[in-house]
Amino acid sequence: MHPPRTQAVPPSAAADSARAEPEPESALSDELRAVRPGLLMPYAAELPGARAAVLTRLWRGLVYDPLPWIRRREPGRDGLTLHLADGRRLHGPHADPYATTAYVTELHLDGTAYASAPGLITALAVPGAAAFAAELHHSTASLALARANQPPDDGAWPTTAWQWEQRIVDGHPYHPNCRSRPGFSVAEQLAYAPEHRPVVALDLASLRRDDCLVTGEWPDRLRDGDRVLIPVHPWQSAHVLGKADRPTAREKIAAHPLMSLRTLAPASAAHGVTAHIKTALSARLTSSVRDISVYSIATSETVSAFADALSARLDGLLYITRTLGAVTADSPDLAAVLRESPETYAAPESGERVIPVAALATTSLPRSLAWLADFARLALAACLRLLDLGVALEAHGQNLLVVLSPANAPVRLVYRDLADIRISPARLARHGIPVPPLTGRLITDDDTALRRKLFGSLVAGALGATAGSAPALRGALSTAVRDLPRTPDLDALLTEPLPTKALTLMRLSPEASGDRWTTLPNLLTSPC
Secondary structure (H helix, E strand, O other): OOOOOOOOOOHHHHHHHHHOOOHHHHHHHHHHHHHOHHHHHHHHHHHHHHHHHHHHHHHHHHHHOOOOOEEEEEEEOOEEEEEEOOOOEEEEOOOOOOOOOOOOOOEEEOOEEEOOHHHHHHHHOOOOHHHHHHHHHHHHHHHHHHHHOOOOOOOOOOOOHHHHHOOOOOOOOOOOOOOOOOOOOHHHHHHHOHHHOOOEEEEEEEEEHHHOEEEEOOOHHHEEOOEEEEEEOHHHHHHOOOHHHOOOEEEEEEEEEOOOOOEEEEOOOHHHOOOEEEEOEEEEEOOEEEOOOHHHHHHHHHHHHHHHHHHHHHOOOEEEOOEEEEEEOOOOOOEEEEEOOHHHHOOHHHOOEEEEHHHHHHOOHHHOHHHHHHHHHHHHHHHHHHHHHOEEOOOOOOOEEEEEOOOOOEEEEEEOOOOOOEEOHHHHHHOOOOOOOOOOOOEOOOHHHHHHHHHHHHHHHHHHHHHOOHHHHHHHHHHHHHHOOOOHHHHHHHHOOEEEEOHHHHHOOOOOOOOOEEEEOOOOOOOO
């Protein structure tokens, strides 16, 4: 069966697409002129770098994702050529799948240069291209806006955990939709996105207790007689909830948005809430719509208690934040989760600090191979031990945090957000661990699925992005694995291609549900 034939674009049209400023980028300029004119010049100055950053991420996907309209990939002295099903050729530099700096400034399609990801995808005209191009426009424009609105770097490290969260300006290190926020106006991005450092006023929806599913301990201060108060993101209130479900309580909770945008840290103990608040946000950010499934709420207490007990077996290497309470109005669009703060597992009085792994790249720490190897050893030791016991974490740079000593040595890990882990009853049983009473998507005994979940998030994601390049990651891993106990999972990591999500394929296949996967060359057995 042959791959579907792509539709060619006339060279003149392709050249015009490559030269013209994409409309969403100029549309964002028009909005900026109305709401924050002082950012117009910085935004324009950041656009070329944002285009290169998104184009670099797209090139990674084109090189490594199993796209049906790419017949073969041919390396040469001056780079890599992709041979398309319709006979065209796309040429670019040799690809480093772990690079986090923009090294692709243009790609050449049959001799025409493209300096922007949406322009290239439009010219490729493959199935799903139009919708993906629109997302890439949003990603490029929003990334330029994020970079334009940063304060001068004074070299000082943040003093609070939420400030660390807001240092991740560029979003997902490998996703072309790293900053795609369709449905958000410029004013809403400035008001709600963590990289813009706002304080968000969360609404409170007041619903009858009998109309809600509540698990765990929901605080008394978020109750009103026989009614439950559900924190609601203001974007959700404005754009998603129907009139009957819109918040009616007058009180609000001031909070700092964290990396995921929809999870926030209360600015004070208003309403007796100090835990992090995960809200439903029915917008597509990167790949997924960020609502909260009824399944997640129904299983949250059981999963949290199970994970908390299991982490006690890890000898202090890794702690898992507890889900304190969760509620849903029987709808993924109206739900909230209260989660323990990762700071619970650090001792600030002794000089310890908790940093999301994604924020490590904003420091000088990963530049030291010795430090990077120590961090990789800690992360692999903890997560492989947990995998052997029967749990695969989705340990990417947002969910995984590291506790640093006063000397900035990595001493322990903290993991948050249990909504998408995987649990193996067979592995638990081998270790004599009681299997939690759970069914559904969290449960699997498939070794491939378990290893994809962990290796794709931790190694191809968190460790790769912290290292920032294939040579740095290879050096750290080759040192770190020497001291790890051999298990079948470690053997797979050492010898098999590394699984990673096929992020570009997923956005070009919107009709397919669930994750799609590809593999990267194993750094310990072959060069990239």
